Amino acid sequence: MDDVVIAGVGMHKFGRFPEKDPADIAIEAILKALKDSDMTYQDIQFALCGRVVLKRPGLGIEILAKVGMTGIPIYEINAMCATGGAMLKLARDAITSGSCEVVLVYGVDKHKGMFEDLGEPWQNRLGMKASPISFATVAQKYMSDYGATEEDFARVAVKAHKNGAKNPYALFQNELTIEQVLKSPMVAYPLHLYNFCTPDDGAAAVIVCSKKAAKKFNISQPITIAAAVMQTAQYPSSVIEPSSTASTCTKSKAYSVTELAARKAYEMAGLGPEDVNVVEVQDTESAHELVHIEQLGLCKPGEAYKLLRQGVFDITGRLPVNPSGGIQCKGEPPGASGLGQVCEIVWQMRGQAGARQTNNPKVGMCQVFGWNHIAAVSILKK
Amino acid sequence: MSTNGKKQVPLLDGMMKLPAFPGDTGHLIGCKCRKCGELFFIRREICENCQGQELEEIALSKKGKLYAFSVMFYPAPPPYKPPEPFVPYGLGWIELPEGIVLFSLITENDPKKLIVGMEMELLFDKLEEDKDGNDVMVYKFQPGRSG
Numbered sequence: 001m002d003d004v005v006i007a008g009v010g011m012h013k014f015g016r017f018p019e020k021d022p023a024d025i026a027i028e029a030i031l032k033a034l035k036d037s038d039m040t041y042q043d044i045q046f047a048l049c050g051r052v053v054l055k056r057p058g059l060g061i062e063i064l065a066k067v068g069m070t071g072i073p074i075y076e077i078n079a080m081c082a083t084g085g086a087m088l089k090l091a092r093d094a095i096t097s098g099s100c101e102v103v104l105v106y107g108v109d110k111h112k113g114m115f116e117d118l119g120e121p122w123q124n125r126l127g128m129k130a131s132p133i134s135f136a137t138v139a140q141k142y143m144s145d146y147g148a149t150e151e152d153f154a155r156v157a158v159k160a161h162k163n164g165a166k167n168p169y170a171l172f173q174n175e176l177t178i179e180q181v182l183k184s185p186m187v188a189y190p191l192h193l194y195n196f197c198t199p200d201d202g203a204a205a206v207i208v209c210s211k212k213a214a215k216k217f218n219i220s221q222p223i224t225i226a227a228a229v230m231q232t233a234q235y236p237s238s239v240i241e242p243s244s245t246a247s248t249c250t251k252s253k254a255y256s257v258t259e260l261a262a263r264k265a266y267e268m269a270g271l272g273p274e275d276v277n278v279v280e281v282q283d284t285e286s287a288h289e290l291v292h293i294e295q296l297g298l299c300k301p302g303e304a305y306k307l308l309r310q311g312v313f314d315i316t317g318r319l320p321v322n323p324s325g326g327i328q329c330k331g332e333p334p335g336a337s338g339l340g341q342v343c344e345i346v347w348q349m350r351g352q353a354g355a356r357q358t359n360n361p362k363v364g365m366c367q368v369f370g371w372n373h374i375a376a377v378s379i380l381k382k
Numbered sequence: 383m384s385t386n387g388k389k390q391v392p393l394l395d396g397m398m399k400l401p402a403f404p405g406d407t408g409h410l411i412g413c414k415c416r417k418c419g420e421l422f423f424i425r426r427e428i429c430e431n432c433q434g435q436e437l438e439e440i441a442l443s444k445k446g447k448l449y450a451f452s453v454m455f456y457p458a459p460p461p462y463k464p465p466e467p468f469v470p471y472g473l474g475w476i477e478l479p480e481g482i483v484l485f486s487l488i489t490e491n492d493p494k495k496l497i498v499g500m501e502m503e504l505l506f507d508k509l510e511e512d513k514d515g516n517d518v519m520v521y522k523f524q525p526g527r528s529g
Contacts, residue, residue: 116459125489126509127458128521133473141450144498189453189493240450240495247412247423247484249431250477309464316515328398 002094003211005222007102009038010341014202014330015171020161021354022054023063026108026203029336030067031363033104033205039217040069044207045100048090048249049076050083050107051335053199063108066342079230081282083107084204084338085376089228092267105206109333113227114199118371119244131284131371132196134242136188139287141240143190146302150190154181155308156286157194157328163315164325166355169340171331195286200331204339204347205286209357221350226363231261233373242284243372257375258295258367265365266297273297275380276289279319279363280341280352282369290316292367293321296377320358323348338376341366345380389516393509396425398521399441400506408506409444410481410521413437413518423484442478444504445526449495461509476502476523482488485502501526 010032012025036042049060054064060076079086084107091103102235119129127133140147144234158178164170166289176194184193195361214222234243236249238256248254277299291302298319299307307313313321324330324344327337347353389447392398416423423442428435451474457464472488476515490496494528498529502523511518 001523043467049509116461121461123485124458125393125461125463127454127462127464127471128485128487130458130475132456133454133458136452136454137450137473137475140452140493141498144450148457186455188455189451245485247421247482249481250483251481355472369440 003212003280004095004208005211005219006206006224006225006342007039007214007217007219008033008035008164008240009314009346010036010054010205011169011340011343012321013169013202014200014333014336017201019186020201020364022059022108022110024065025201026063026106027067028205029108029205029353030104030106033106033207037207037219039207039216042070042216044070044104045102046094046120047072047074047104048087048379049074049169050078050082050087050105051076051108051109052078052080052258053111053334071082072354079374079376080370081284081332081334082087082230082338082370082371082374082376083335084340085228085340085366085368086230087339088206088208088225088342088378089230089376092225092228094309095208095210102207103208103287105208105339106203107333107336108203109335109337112200123244129157129244132188132191133244135285135288136191137240138242139190139285142287146305148305150182151303152305153191153195153286154178156283157181159308160283160286160322160326160328163323164329167325167329170325170329171198172325172329180370182286189287191287191317198331200333201332202333202340204336204343206339207350213246222366223346223349224381226353226381227265228378229261229264229268229376231301231375233257234260237373240303241373256295257367257373258292258377261375261377262296264369264379265379269346269381271363271379272380275363276365277363278323278345278358278369279365280324280344281321281326281367283322283344283371284332286328288369289322289326292369294367296367315356315358323353323356323358338366339350339369341368349382390519391516393518393520394424397411398506407440407444410504412440412442412482414440421480421482423482427439438470443480446476446478446523448498448500448502449477450498451475451488453476453491455494472496476491476521487520487522490521495525505525
């Protein structure tokens with residue numbers, strides 16, 4: 001089986017652009033990715049569009065029609081906040097199946113405020129499934145199980161902002177102190193306002209092709225997609241993982257979707273957690289950055305907050321986590337955020353990350369988590 | 383049980399059996415798969431575990447232990463209708479002796495007074511009146527009075 005590689009990436013800054021049409025935001029990212037791979041839209045044989053919040057019917061296809069009408073198959077994908085990772089898996093599968101050689105995946109969204117309809121209608125009537133609550137409950141359990149504190153979660157936000165301050169694509173490019181995070185209003189105990197990501201606007205695009213096509217197009221630094229996995233709940237679902245689930249069984253061991261996806265991804269790549277040099281994880285809020293590091297097997301359960309204190313996850317540390325600043329700094333346009341991670345890891349592996357460049361990573365990892373037990377994990381290597 | 387001659391109705395069909403006579407306490411409705419024995423909260427047609435379609439209704443325990451919790455300090459988005467003025471509200475996962483964990487509103491909204499593992503007890507509370515003047519009832523858990 002021929003390797004599948006990333007030929008080019010492009011991003012539109014994540015932020016708030018009320019005056020901009022989603023098409024303008026998306027097209028900027030798409031054209032940048034084409035330029036980055038030195039391809040034209042004529043070279044694309046298959047395309048995927050991710051959007052979660054934007055409602056306009058057919059928008060994903062409408063946007064690509066403005067880039068070029070070449071008759072290719074185009075599908076729209078929604079896997080909640082895991083959309084980007086889920087599309088990368090589909091693109092890889094399309095190429096390994098032999099049905100095409102060059103695929104464009106892009107995500108775009110304009111998002112503000114909380115989702116109004118995440119739970120079942122009766123749960124929403126009671127205000128039970130507003131997303132901060134579901135994530136905060138996991139954070140509380142993490143504190144109770146392992147002895148982490150609100151200060152540890154604040155430290156995650158401080159680290160994120162230290163990185164985000166160096167990222168021109170980020171919504172927030174300011175540094176924060178632990179005191180500022182702890183003094184920001186409590187949203188859902190134990191998480192404060194500055195622990196949370198902010199819904200915003202943005203787009204990201206990635207061009208994926210076969211290794212053979214990469215040679216034909218003279219791609220100078222192809223990054224191999226060594227694994228791409230999309231995972232949904234496997235009964236019994238992880239008890240308190242954010243979802244509409246009303247109850248679950250506690251008699252048998254439940255695995256989080258990220259754990260399940262990571263296990264498959266390591267096997268597919270023939271690599272282990274010890275081989276990973278840089279990682280972007282879903283940081284809907286600070287606590288889940290730690291939870292997801294552990295679920296990926298990058299350290300033992302309950303250890304991430306201690307390693308954070310030691311600086312292991314800093315840009316200069318042994319295992320830099322979210323060198324982009326994560327969605328805590330970039331904000332989260334859910335259709336685009338997963339591909340935003342892929343852009344960052346590609347830049348890191350090519351040595352193009354500027355002031356936030358980590359130490360010559362050879363293997364990178366991306367993880368996204370979406371509402372209702374959805375995870376996507378990918379492993380990229382030079 | 384009716385108050386002021388009104389009827390009490392559950393927020394969702396298949397969720398709870400409200401007290402029917404003086405001294406009756408009511409209970410939450412669970413179901414058990416006849417094929418694999420898995421338990422679920424709220425009546426359902428299909429077993430998540432084995433996809434069996436024969437589930438029998440059972441009464442769930444009225445006491446459990448707090449498994450994890452949060453307190454929401456801002457109103458959730460609609461259709462949630464916050465009280466005026468808004469009061470932070472508690473939520474938690476309650477572990478029942480049967481071996482299931484279910485999500486519930488909890489009456490305590492001070493995180494300092496909540497501890498994982500503490501005893502919790504079921505109660506029913508009025509949410510609102512429906513268009514026929516009936517009391518729409520919801521389930522909640524409160525810290526156990528026995529401590």
